Amino acid sequence: MVTCASRLDSNGIPLLSKDQLERHGERILHAFSPAVLENPQPTDLDGLIREMGFNQEYQYLSHNKVYLGLTVFNDTDMLPVYNPVLNRAEFISVKKNTIIIEGTLAENPAYEHRERFTLGHEAAHGLIHAEYYKRKAEFAGYSDTSVGIYAKPSFPDLSGVDVNGKRLQGEAWLEWQANYLAAVLLMPKAAIKKLRNQIGPEMGGYWHIELINKMITVFNVSEQAARVRLASLEYLTI
Numbered sequence: 373m374v375t376c377a378s379r380l381d382s383n384g385i386p387l388l389s390k391d392q393l394e395r396h397g398e399r400i401l402h403a404f405s406p407a408v409l410e411n412p413q414p415t416d417l418d419g420l421i422r423e424m425g426f427n428q429e430y431q432y433l434s435h436n437k438v439y440l441g442l443t444v445f446n447d448t449d450m451l452p453v454y455n456p457v458l459n460r461a462e463f464i465s466v467k468k469n470t471i472i473i474e475g476t477l478a479e480n481p482a483y484e485h486r487e488r489f490t491l492g493h494e495a496a497h498g499l500i501h502a503e504y505y506k507r508k509a510e511f512a513g514y515s516d517t518s519v520g521i522y523a524k525p526s527f528p529d530l531s532g533v534d535v536n537g538k539r540l541q542g543e544a545w546l547e548w549q550a551n552y553l554a555a556v557l558l559m560p561k562a563a564i565k566k567l568r569n570q571i572g573p574e575m576g577g578y579w580h581i582e583l584i585n586k587m588i589t590v591f592n593v594s595e596q597a598a599r600v601r602l603a604s605l606e607y608l609t610i
């Protein structure tokens with residue numbers, strides 16, 4: 373079982389900043405599959421989600437793909453999904469601890485990187501945000517809305533602060549944490565260092581292009597995800 377305790381703020385959001393998420397993610401990977409830290413390779417997200425004790429399902433979440441994934445923390449009979457045959461929304465029953473991914477992401481190989489990042493993002497919610505959603509459901513008086521919704525990746529928010537240098541608040545902070553932890557799980561720092569060390573001096577100033585290409589292939593991630601990860605580690609600026 374992959375779990376990690378951390379201190380929470382008054383809303384139940386873990387007090388995990390960038391450096392702490394790096395260590396947290398590394399501990400999780402170490403418990404799940406130490407090989408991904410030693411031999412750079414794609415993280416088995418399906419396996420990680422199973423190890424977390426979560427189920428994984430594919431559903432059409434909306435008619436326009438505004439939601440790519442969500443995490444259900446409490447049993448519900450009222451999760452709205454889209455039925456493309458009838459072209460209408462309907463409600464389905466979902467057990468607690470289920471990660472649901474937008475079905476179209478699995479149907480088209482062009483969306484593979486997006487699917488993997490979404491799985492990583494939802495796994496991160498499952499790993500660190502269960503307490504927040506549990507409290508939110510209690511406060512609202514019902515459990516049906518305790519889902520973590522992933523709208524758009526907030527890639528440029530590298531350090532979790534807003535334009536004024538103030539820490540993001542509430543669910544913006546929560547979403548930032550999920551994106552950051554997803555990037556750590558998909559592209560562990562230790563593995564990136566090993567890839568960097570494989571690049572010889574003949575690449576000169578182009579070493580970072582080579583490193584990005586290696587990351588895309590080895591971790592099975594998008595170029596954008598690789599660039600943002602390197603920027604967050606201060607290997608390059610974007």
Ligand SMILES: [Zn+2]
Pocket residue numbers: 493497520521522523547550
């Ligand atoms: Zn999210």
